[in-house]
Amino acid sequence: MDIQKIRSDFDILNEKVNGKDLNYLDTSATSLTPNVVVNKQVEYYKKYNANVHRGVHTLGSLATDHYEQARMKVRKFIGAKRFEEIVFTRGTTASLNMIARALGDLVINEGDEIVVTEMEHHANIVPWQEVAKRKNAKLVFVPIEEDGTIAEESVQSVMSEKTKILAITHVSNVLGTINDIKTFAKIAHDHGAYIVVDGAQAVPHMKVDVVDLDVDFYAFSAHKMLGPTGIGVLYGKVELLEQMEPTEYGGDMIDYVYKETSTWTDLPVKFEAGTPMIAEAIALGAAIDYLEEIGMDNIHDYEEELVKYAYNRMSEVEGIQIYGPSSDKRAGLITFNMDGVHPHDLATALDSEGIAVRAGHHCAQPLMKWLGTNSTARASFYIYNTKEDIDSLIKGLERTKEFFSYEF
Amino acid sequence: MNFNNLESLYRSVIMDHYKHPRNKGALESGTLTIDMNNPTCGDEIQLNLEVEEGIIKDVKFNGHGCSISMASASMMTEAVKGQTVERALEMGDEFSKMMLGEDYEIAEDMGDAEALSGVSQFPARIKCATLSWKALEKGFPEAHE
Numbered sequence: 001m002d003i004q005k006i007r008s009d010f011d012i013l014n015e016k017v018n019g020k021d022l023n024y025l026d027t028s029a030t031s032l033t034p035n036v037v038v039n040k041q042v043e044y045y046k047k048y049n050a051n052v053h054r055g056v057h058t059l060g061s062l063a064t065d066h067y068e069q070a071r072m073k074v075r076k077f078i079g080a081k082r083f084e085e086i087v088f089t090r091g092t093t094a095s096l097n098m099i100a101r102a103l104g105d106l107v108i109n110e111g112d113e114i115v116v117t118e119m120e121h122h123a124n125i126v127p128w129q130e131v132a133k134r135k136n137a138k139l140v141f142v143p144i145e146e147d148g149t150i151a152e153e154s155v156q157s158v159m160s161e162k163t164k165i166l167a168i169t170h171v172s173n174v175l176g177t178i179n180d181i182k183t184f185a186k187i188a189h190d191h192g193a194y195i196v197v198d199g200a201q202a203v204p205h206m207k208v209d210v211v212d213l214d215v216d217f218y219a220f221s222a223h224k225m226l227g228p229t230g231i232g233v234l235y236g237k238v239e240l241l242e243q244m245e246p247t248e249y250g251g252d253m254i255d256y257v258y259k260e261t262s263t264w265t266d267l268p269v270k271f272e273a274g275t276p277m278i279a280e281a282i283a284l285g286a287a288i289d290y291l292e293e294i295g296m297d298n299i300h301d302y303e304e305e306l307v308k309y310a311y312n313r314m315s316e317v318e319g320i321q322i323y324g325p326s327s328d329k330r331a332g333l334i335t336f337n338m339d340g341v342h343p344h345d346l347a348t349a350l351d352s353e354g355i356a357v358r359a360g361h362h363c364a365q366p367l368m369k370w371l372g373t374n375s376t377a378r379a380s381f382y383i384y385n386t387k388e389d390i391d392s393l394i395k396g397l398e399r400t401k402e403f404f405s406y407e408f
Numbered sequence: 409m410n411f412n413n414l415e416s417l418y419r420s421v422i423m424d425h426y427k428h429p430r431n432k433g434a435l436e437s438g439t440l441t442i443d444m445n446n447p448t449c450g451d452e453i454q455l456n457l458e459v460e461e462g463i464i465k466d467v468k469f470n471g472h473g474c475s476i477s478m479a480s481a482s483m484m485t486e487a488v489k490g491q492t493v494e495r496a497l498e499m500g501d502e503f504s505k506m507m508l509g510e511d512y513e514i515a516e517d518m519g520d521a522e523a524l525s526g527v528s529q530f531p532a533r534i535k536c537a538t539l540s541w542k543a544l545e546k547g548f549p550e551a552h553e
Contacts, residue, residue: 018413344449344474345418348533352414361450374450374472403414404423 001298007384009034009290020354023389028173028201028333028380029358030223033287037226040286044279052278053252053269067278070285071268074233077288078218079209084238084267088281091232092200093123095219096167098234098271099196100127102244103165103217107194110136113162115193117142117150118370119172122363124198128167142168144370148175148324155184159191166195170202170218174362174371174378175324176307176331178202185214194240200224204382205303205331207296210235222280227287231280234271241267248273299383303332306381310334310390317397323371333380335362338397341404343377349400355393417530418475421523426475431485433468444543446535451477455543464488464496469540476533480524481540487518488544497551500541507534 007013010032015022024032044066050059052067074086089095108114114128118141132139140158145151155166166188171178181197188195194216202208204225210218217240221232236244246253246264253273255263264270291299311327311334314320319339324330338346347359358378361368368374379393435456445452451473458466467485471478484503488496495517503521505512507528514522527537545551 342474344451344476344533344536348417348530349414360448365450368450374452403418 001294001302001383003302003383003386006294007386009036010384011035011038013384017354017356018352023353023355023392025379025381025385025389025393026356026358027204027224027382027385028378030229031204031226031382032384033228034226034290036290037228037283037286041228041279041283044282051275063278066282066285067276070281073285073288077292078203078233078235079211080235081211082238085235085241087234087236087241087268087271088276089219089232089234089271090230090277091221091223092198092219093232095232095234096123096196096198097127098247099217099219099236100131100167101247102271103194103196103240104128104131104135106244107164108132108135108137111162112137112164113140113160114138115140115142115155115158115163115166115168117168118144119148119150119175119177119367120167120169120364121173121198121200122365123200124167124169124196125366128165137164138162141366144175144367147326148172148177149329150177150179150184152180152183152187155187159187159193161191163188163191163193166193167198168195169198169200170208171199171205171331172324172367173201173333174335174364174367174376176333176335177325178206178329178331181213181215185216189214201331201333204291206300216240222284222287225287226290227284228280231277231284238267241271246270246273250274252276294383302383303381306385306387306390307332307334309387310379310381310393313390313394314397317394317401319401320397323376332382333378335376335378337373337376338401341400343375345404346377346397346400349403350393350396353392353396353399355396357393413529416526417533419523419526421520422479423475425479425482425520429469429478429482431468431482431489432470434470435466435468437466440547442543442547444539444546446473446477446539448535449473451536451539453477453481453540453543455540455547457544457547459493462493464491464493473539474533474536476524476527476536477539480521480537483520483524484540484544487521491517493548493551496544497548500545503541504538507538 012032048059048062050063052064071086075083142154185195196217197215199218199220203220216237218235223229250273253270255265308327321337323335343359360375440457442455453471456468467489469481502512509528524537527533
């Protein structure tokens with residue numbers, strides 16, 4: 001991997017922040033966007049700006065071709081068998097809401113149980129809370145192990161014949177834990193339940209094969225994988241998507257509209273009412289091309305190297321507490337706190353050095369409670385980060401500690 | 409590396425309030441309790457106010473958050489203690505203007521609050537500074553009708 005070449009593909013890395021070179025360590029919130037992806041979006045507006053799936057003019061066909069090609073790229077990228085299984089949504093949150101509504105309506109009845117884990121992002125908790133309320137069902141939480149992982153036995157122990165859905169994250173956005181989805185999918189299926197996976201922090205960073213994992217549903221966002229905001233994906237097994245009712249109605253998703261009733265068109269457009277995010281979908285296709293050219297295994301190896309380096313260097317800083325599993329079992333992010341310095345103050349101090357880290361509860365308040373804190377700081381890494389970025393983070397942390405330990 | 413612009417934010421009087429907060433705790437005879445949080449960051453504050461005939465006789469706060477939000481709460485309690493509710497809310501309005509970079513008037517009775525003026529240069533932190541003042545405002549909903 002030629003990191004300098006990769007860095008030169010991101011114009012934003014030339015920006016100055018507070019007079020300093022940008023050191024972007026907040027990819028888990030949203031990734032930077034390479035020029036080729038930015039340009040792809042512009043290309044749509046400049047060359048074939050037209051609506052999709054309707055009309056007969058040339059631009060309309062061109063736009064439709066590009067849009068559907070992007071869907072094929074996504075299909076191939078995650079190893080899905082059929083294009084019907086790839087639904088474009090607004091993002092992971094929209095995908096999970098859609099599945100909670102459509103699958104919830106289909107399979108959840110009074111007294112049933114929905115299983116989630118304590119490490120979920122709010123997007124994989126709140127929609128299920130609402131299904132549970134609507135259906136008089138129960139939400140059950142899988143506890144987290146001391147080391148920040150989810151044990152197979154813990155999942156086993158909460159599953160029963162009442163369990164209809166297991167909703168779980170592939171990679172924790174706070175702990176960096178990589179969950180053993182293949183094993184958990186088998187456990188869910190052994191109990192006759194469906195598995196829904198939040199893949200927002202996984203797909204950008206490792207090879208994901210939905211068929212090999214044998215997941216029923218898998219959700220992710222483009223903006224965390226070099227793509228634009230406002231678009232994401234819901235993968236679902238075709239036989240399940242076929243049984244599910246759409247959650248939005250209107251143009252494009254119908255087969256025939258009578259005065260009193262209507263019928264739905266085929267998958268996946270049945271779940272894509274209205275004009276979709278056309279430019280964004282096409283640009284997501286360009287982001288996938290970019291990632292595949294580097295190779296997902298190379299990306300994963302590189303991030304592993306970076307996170308190990310960061311973990312070791314940060315462990316040497318006195319007063320830093322790192323949360324989550326050890327460095328050989330985690331994805332490319334490190335969530336931490338500094339003794340005596342609130343994470344907001346820490347993030348402001350680092351920002352004054354051009355270093356962007358996240359501070360707050362990371363949309364995971366139940367997990368914060370488990371950690372015994374209200375908020376944390378997080379540094380996350382991607383293909384454009386270097387060991388020098390981590391060195392300057394360490395310097396920034398030392399400076400911050402010094403600044404705030406001064407007796408005012 | 410220099411942290412010069414940080415020093416304009418974290419002035420010593422702010423850090424003093426953060427490390428040695430005034431009026432921290434709960435009032436036993438509190439007549440009014442207000443809870444406020446900042447959902448984007450998780451900061452929380454609880455205000456206890458003892459109000460008699462339109463005067464804030466006593467005030468205490470509890471909560472957790474960053475240095476800016478906690479120092480601001482400490483300063484706010486110092487400023488409004490003994491004031492009429494009307495004057496206290498006026499102070500809150502002036503404080504908001506200061507945060508938004510508008511013309512403001514911080515009178516002497518507002519104590520150390522002006523030390524937070526540097527926060528207006530850090531847009532991401534304005535909500536931290538205004539949290540306690542917003543909590544105060546929430547306690548008197550009729551005042552803004």
